[in-house]
Amino acid sequence: MAKEKKQVEQITDMEVDFAKWYTDVCTKAELIDYTSTKGMFILRPYGYAIWENIQKELDARFKETGHVNVAMPMLIPESLLQKEKDHVEGFAPECAWVTHGGSEKLEERLCVRPTSETLFCDHWSHIVHSWRDLPLLYNQWCSVLRWEKTSRPFLRHREFLWQEGHTLHATAEEAIAETEQQLETYADLCENVLAMPVVRGQKTDKEKFAGAERTYTIECMMHDRKALQGGTSHYFGDGFAKAFDISYTDKENKLQAPHETSWGLSTRIIGGLIMTHGDNRGLVLPPRIAPTQAVVIPVAMHKEGVLAAAEGLYERLKTAGIRVKIDDSEQSMGWKAAEYEMKGVPLRVEIGPKDMEKEQCCICRRDSGEKVFVPLTELETEVVRLLEEVHKGLYERAAKNLADHTYPAFSLEEAKQIQEEKGGFIKTMWCGELQCELDMKEKAGMTSRCIPFVQEHLADTCPICGKPAKHMIYWGVAY
């Protein structure tokens, strides 16, 4: 009979309590820690390493498309924030204010940036004069502050890390193309790096960004079938330009207002990553983002030659460009296996005396738990192949979850029933009226997620009010 195992770092099963499972993974996988500052979190080295990899992937894509990085101030004078009416109304309730410098009260209080549109616009009003100055394709990596009432690791921090892109264009067409291009960059990151399938679409007027003319979004589905907004891209038209007096002289010597965009993706996506791929053993990381892609574990390490053999595998994988670690600590085999499962390391490479005799090693996949024995001669090719397989496996599993839990509905009652019984995305036709969104929220507890770019014709009328339908829309319960 097997001896009862000590569950040193056991986590709550997601079926028992999804929210508890989530915070357990965040803390036990050493991604995050709580701090003495309410609502603010520490990204521990392992959590920050994931963010660094996301940064690396995104930053390269931004630069390929001609964007440059800048650094704006952290503080915004109140008068500047107030120049655009919708924008200030949207953000004022969650701004934190600096009122004193040392012991002196400031003449004008300063807002800790919740987002930096106003700073970019103020700057641009000084430097833009001619059509030759456009476009301006700026991005900044920074943290922003929003005084949230409740917080959760990654999903809602009072201070969070993100990137905010801000661009200025001569024409609306160009700005809209930029908005769409950047949304597609986010979708590419999600699908091809994070193995997260997304629904691309446009936000309704109710859900769009404060001050934007249009907001595009990518929507992801979590294990608990709730929705998570993965990234947003906004088209502002020339509203901000006019509010901030940004103008340029065009080729015909006419004064014009330029068109603006902004787009952002935050550490929140890491929360999405956890809730998309994680399981009851802990974190599961897609290989392209995993700080450690493979861990080499010597088995029966005290036996002659085992450690040297393991070190050999480690060196070979490192040379092959794999992000690899070796664990030659005194912990037991079982402890190490559980530890790297908790940390979500995609592949575990084990080698012991029996493997050495057969000139093989054992590779265990984190996503499926499947173990394969690999001849030592094929180590590098097999690891590379398996990492690809893990990525595909994770993507397909998540895509199936998304597809299996997206349901058409033809009445508010039906939509409500599906949400209560199954959760997920519910797609219906929609008339375009705010009142129907409010009704859906009040009666079925759902908000609109997006009007997908890929439309289907489900019916002729809006199921909520019965008027002629304008779009097919996705509804869901969101994080």
Added chain:
RNA sequence: CCGGGUGUGGCCCAGUUGGUAGGGCACCUGGUUUGGGACCAGGACGCCGCGAGUUCGAGUCUCGCCACUCGGACCA
């Protein structure tokens, strides 16, 4: 901001009608182990969330506050 729950070594928790704090894990030392969360022996670690009050005496009772957490509202 509104409701519910929880605050006791690093973590999880026990603590009787109020009597001056305990266990498991983790940590440190030594030894034995090592193919899925090892074992033995020893050691160190506490402003019992904070502040008032009741009492001879408060982890325990009362009030206030704070933090975390789960729902809701609001929001990336």
